[in-house]
Amino acid sequence: xxxxxxHVVVSLVENYPNYLIINLDKLDYCASLKNxxxxxxxxxxxxxxxxxxxxxxxxxxxETEKIDIVLHFxxxxxxxxSFWRTLEFTYVNVYGTHVLVTAAYEACVEKFxxxxxxxxxxxxxxxxxxxxxxxxxxxxxxxxxxxxxCFVQSYxxxxxxxxxxxxxxxxxGPHQYPEKVIPKFISLLHQNRKCCIHGSGLQRRNFxxxxxxxEAFLTILKKGKPGEIYNIGSSFEMSILQLAxxxxxxxxKTSSESExxxxxxxxxDRPINDLRxxxxxxxxxxxGWRPKVPWKEGIKKTIEWYRDNFRNWKNVEKALDPFPVTxxxxxxxxxxx
Numbered sequence: 001x002x003x004x005x006x007h008v009v010v011s012l013v014e015n016y017p018n019y020l021i022i023n024l025d026k027l028d029y030c031a032s033l034k035n036x037x038x039x040x041x042x043x044x045x046x047x048x049x050x051x052x053x054x055x056x057x058x059x060x061x062x063e064t065e066k067i068d069i070v071l072h073f074x075x076x077x078x079x080x081x082s083f084w085r086t087l088e089f090t091y092v093n094v095y096g097t098h099v100l101v102t103a104a105y106e107a108c109v110e111k112f113x114x115x116x117x118x119x120x121x122x123x124x125x126x127x128x129x130x131x132x133x134x135x136x137x138x139x140x141x142x143x144x145x146x147x148x149x150c151f152v153q154s155y156x157x158x159x160x161x162x163x164x165x166x167x168x169x170x171x172x173g174p175h176q177y178p179e180k181v182i183p184k185f186i187s188l189l190h191q192n193r194k195c196c197i198h199g200s201g202l203q204r205r206n207f208x209x210x211x212x213x214x215e216a217f218l219t220i221l222k223k224g225k226p227g228e229i230y231n232i233g234s235s236f237e238m239s240i241l242q243l244a245x246x247x248x249x250x251x252x253k254t255s256s257e258s259e260x261x262x263x264x265x266x267x268x269d270r271p272i273n274d275l276r277x278x279x280x281x282x283x284x285x286x287x288g289w290r291p292k293v294p295w296k297e298g299i300k301k302t303i304e305w306y307r308d309n310f311r312n313w314k315n316v317e318k319a320l321d322p323f324p325v326t327x328x329x330x331x332x333x334x335x336x337x
Contacts, residue, residue: 004210004217005071005115006036007173007211007213008071008217010036011218013042014042017042017044021045022047023048024049024050024074025049025050025074026049026074032175032177051096052092053091053095055103058099058100062107062109068110068111069221070100070104070112070113071115071217073115074092074096075115083140089141089144093144094147094151097151097152101161104161105161111162111163111164111221112162112163112164114149114163116148116149116165116166117142117168118168118277119139119145119274120142120146120167121137122135122137123277124275124278130283131228131229131231156226163227164226164230165228167230167279168213168231168233169232169277172208172210172302173209174305181205182243183306185243186302186307189247189251194263195244195248195265196266196267197244198267199266199269201239201241201264202239202241203240206236206277206279207295208236212234224287228283230283230284231280231281231284233280233281233284237276245264247299248260250299251303
């Protein structure tokens with residue numbers, strides 16, 4: 001399950017007892033229902049296993065469940081894997097989204113929120129992207145998300161179907177499958193294995209803690225305007241090499257440069273690796289949202305969680321390979337509100 005999705009589900013179930021929250025997930029390799037154990041028995045929570053790429057199933061779901069709001073997190077998201085499984089990413093991210101938005105439109109859903117990524121903008125050294133910036137994706141994952149955005153947006157342009165698109169920075173925190181860089185490095189170090197860094201490691205990324213992203217989605221649910229796009233960004237930025245060294249310092253309790261280098265293993269870079277994704281999130285700030293969790297607090301909580309919950313997923317060892325070859329996962333969260 002998408003790291004943000006599981007936290008959004010938990011937050012909605014706990015804070016809105018009068019609303020039924022329906023969680024649809026394919027439960028593939030990177031999903032774990034353990035992340036939702038705290039709410040699994042709640043009366044206002046319902047889990048359904050299913051695939052957004054199955055039109056008849058999705059159509060039946062909307063016919064049998066009165067769904068008012070859709071939060072669409074479902075996607076193939078592993079950038080490295082997207083270079084080798086381009087058609088699979090296109091199928092899940094583009095076709096799956098097309099199936100879902102069509103069914104939601106036919107069911108007269110009140111709001112459809114599509115969760116996209118800052119990567120649709122492409123890389124930049126100094127230009128800060130706002131929601132009007134052109135999409136220039138440079139990898140198959142980002143290209144599939146950009147194409148899916150176009151399908152979603154077209155339903156607003158043609159039918160005035162109330163869609164909202166979000167683009168967020170790198171989300172981190174508990175519940176994230178360890179193929180993503182932060183949980184991957186943490187998990188490797190906990191196993192006394194080295195952090196594998198693609199290329200030079202000088203690529204910089206903006207990181208935002210998961211509870212801040214949850215607050216952003218709750219804000220969009222309440223205040224997001226149909227037909228609009230919202231950047232959910234953070235000003236906190238660091239290089240992948242800096243990230244590795246910070247985690248080595250925190251987990252291995254060392255500040256020695258030579259000892260830090262010992263825990264780093266440089267591997268071949270991906271075909272294209274954008275240097276930065278700087279985003280302007282003023283539009284979200286105008287809705288009253290800003291990230292609140294400082295890096296030091298967020299990373300401490302994240303390290304502690306993975307220390308205790310590393311084996312929550314099946315096939316977790318495959319995620320720690322420098323070039324994993326695994327399947328795919330879907331995560332879709334629907335709210336009946």
